[in-house]
Amino acid sequence: MRSDVTQYEMVAPKSLDEVLANLSSEPGKWTLFAGGTDLMVLMESGKLAPKNFLSLWGVKELKGISYTDDSMTFGALTTYGELQRHSKVREYFPMLIQAAKETGGLAIQNRGTLGGNIANASPAADSPPGLLVYDAELELTSVDGSRWVPYDGFHTGYKQMKLGEAELITKIRVPRPDPKGVHYFKKVGTRRAQAISKIVLAGFGLMNEGAVKTVRIAVGSVAAITLRCHKTEAFLTGKSLNDSVIAEASEIFGGEITPIDDVRSTGRYRRQVGKNLLKDFLESL
Amino acid sequence: MVSVAKVNFDCTINGEKKTISAYPMARLLDVIREDCELTGTKEGCGEGECGACTIMIDGELVNSCLVPALQADGAEIKTIEGVATGEQLHVVQESFVVNNGAQCGICTPGMIMAALKLLEEHPDPSPDDIRHGLAGNLCRCTGYMKIFESVLAACQSMKQEV
Numbered sequence: 001m002r003s004d005v006t007q008y009e010m011v012a013p014k015s016l017d018e019v020l021a022n023l024s025s026e027p028g029k030w031t032l033f034a035g036g037t038d039l040m041v042l043m044e045s046g047k048l049a050p051k052n053f054l055s056l057w058g059v060k061e062l063k064g065i066s067y068t069d070d071s072m073t074f075g076a077l078t079t080y081g082e083l084q085r086h087s088k089v090r091e092y093f094p095m096l097i098q099a100a101k102e103t104g105g106l107a108i109q110n111r112g113t114l115g116g117n118i119a120n121a122s123p124a125a126d127s128p129p130g131l132l133v134y135d136a137e138l139e140l141t142s143v144d145g146s147r148w149v150p151y152d153g154f155h156t157g158y159k160q161m162k163l164g165e166a167e168l169i170t171k172i173r174v175p176r177p178d179p180k181g182v183h184y185f186k187k188v189g190t191r192r193a194q195a196i197s198k199i200v201l202a203g204f205g206l207m208n209e210g211a212v213k214t215v216r217i218a219v220g221s222v223a224a225i226t227l228r229c230h231k232t233e234a235f236l237t238g239k240s241l242n243d244s245v246i247a248e249a250s251e252i253f254g255g256e257i258t259p260i261d262d263v264r265s266t267g268r269y270r271r272q273v274g275k276n277l278l279k280d281f282l283e284s285l
Numbered sequence: 286m287v288s289v290a291k292v293n294f295d296c297t298i299n300g301e302k303k304t305i306s307a308y309p310m311a312r313l314l315d316v317i318r319e320d321c322e323l324t325g326t327k328e329g330c331g332e333g334e335c336g337a338c339t340i341m342i343d344g345e346l347v348n349s350c351l352v353p354a355l356q357a358d359g360a361e362i363k364t365i366e367g368v369a370t371g372e373q374l375h376v377v378q379e380s381f382v383v384n385n386g387a388q389c390g391i392c393t394p395g396m397i398m399a400a401l402k403l404l405e406e407h408p409d410p411s412p413d414d415i416r417h418g419l420a421g422n423l424c425r426c427t428g429y430m431k432i433f434e435s436v437l438a439a440c441q442s443m444k445q446e447v
Contacts (some may be wrong), residue, residue, distance in 0.1 A: 005312070010309035010310050012356070036352060053309075053353075105336060108348055110345040111348070192420065193421055194421060205384070
């Protein structure tokens with residue numbers, strides 16, 4: 001049954017300073033609310049405990065996409081729609097575009113945000129695998145100032161993350177990848193639109209004289225967090241790719257993931273399809 | 286249980302300025318249907334999956350079931366009631382009528398909003414553009430072909446008008 005809307009407070013600060021002041025003056029009181037595409041669904045099903053929300057939607061400092069020769073920076077409130085409409089994102093970060101396109105439908109893409117997707121911390125989320133593979137960094141801000149942290153390692157367990165009570169994610173920065181690299185993104189769901197993934201794999205790879213120079217792999221829906229596969233990457237780096245190397249990589253990959261049975265799929269299916277996707281990615285290098 | 290206070294804010298709905306008084310986390314869908322008495326916008330799933338409640342905010346498609354009322358402060362909202370001009374149906378609406386694009390009608394307002402956005406961005410859409418543009422809207426009656434044909438026919442009539 002739907003939750004009772006009279007039980008939720010929400011205020012809508014107009015500036016980042018106001019948001020930060022709220023967070024620091026009453027620690028633990030406020031829950032941040034971006035585009036609502038996850039939280040409103042919880043409310044609909046009666047699973048959202050009464051809370052005090054700070055709506056970020058009107059905070060201009062959290063919007064906008066900027067770029068330099070070396071990197072691109074997204075305001076935390078950047079929507080999937082805005083990502084797709086930006087020509088430089090399309091040119092340099094195709095995995096983010098593909099993830100954005102396959103998140104919900106167009107109406108969801110106009111409300112769902114990168115910062116919200118990260119902070120909601122679902123291991124099935126669509127944008128985190130690409131962000132991990134692009135070596136994203138997060139800017140975390142509180143009244144005391146801002147700090148940049150690597151996105152890899154930010155999530156520490158199911159819905160757990162290294163974010164202070166008075167902090168919020170303000171920006172996401174991704175370095176421009178080597179233009180010679182291969183970008184691979186595949187989401188497996190029941191259909192292309194509106195589906196939550198059974199498994200999603202993102203990969204970036206660069207070969208040099210027949211050997212793997214750089215490889216980065218991340219997977220969603222196969223562990224408690226979106227997982228960067230460091231062991232598989234370390235094994236592959238410097239190797240020439242052939243059937244036996246790919247088979248061995250697949251075994252190591254299988255040891256890194258911990259897929260479970262749930263409403264969308266089974267652990268067995270996810271493990272097998274994960275290995276298939278890894279093979280597909282490596283064969284594309 | 287103590288209830289929170291209602292908030293007042295202004296927005297524009299179908300070109301008309303409105304002052305809304307609502308609980309901040311009330312669904313915009315309910316505000317539109319119950320407070321503004323614009324019942325053209327329908328509720329299907331209530332969780333952003335089906336697109337029946339699709340409206341436009343500041344020119345972009347959104348699911349009104351997922352928007353808390355307070356986030357509509359200052360918004361320019363367009364619902365299905367704002368699509369026709371008086372008694373004159375929009376070409377897309379007319380096309381759904383002529384081509385049997387509506388059966389039970391629950392998905393139709395959302396479909397029309399999505400089709401309007403599609404034709405605004407792709408005046409000459411490919412079959413894939415149409416499928417992509419309508420992918421967030423579910424219909425349990427038509428099997429989609431009549432809807433697809435309605436949008437295609439609307440696009441052809443719009444080209445003839447120019």
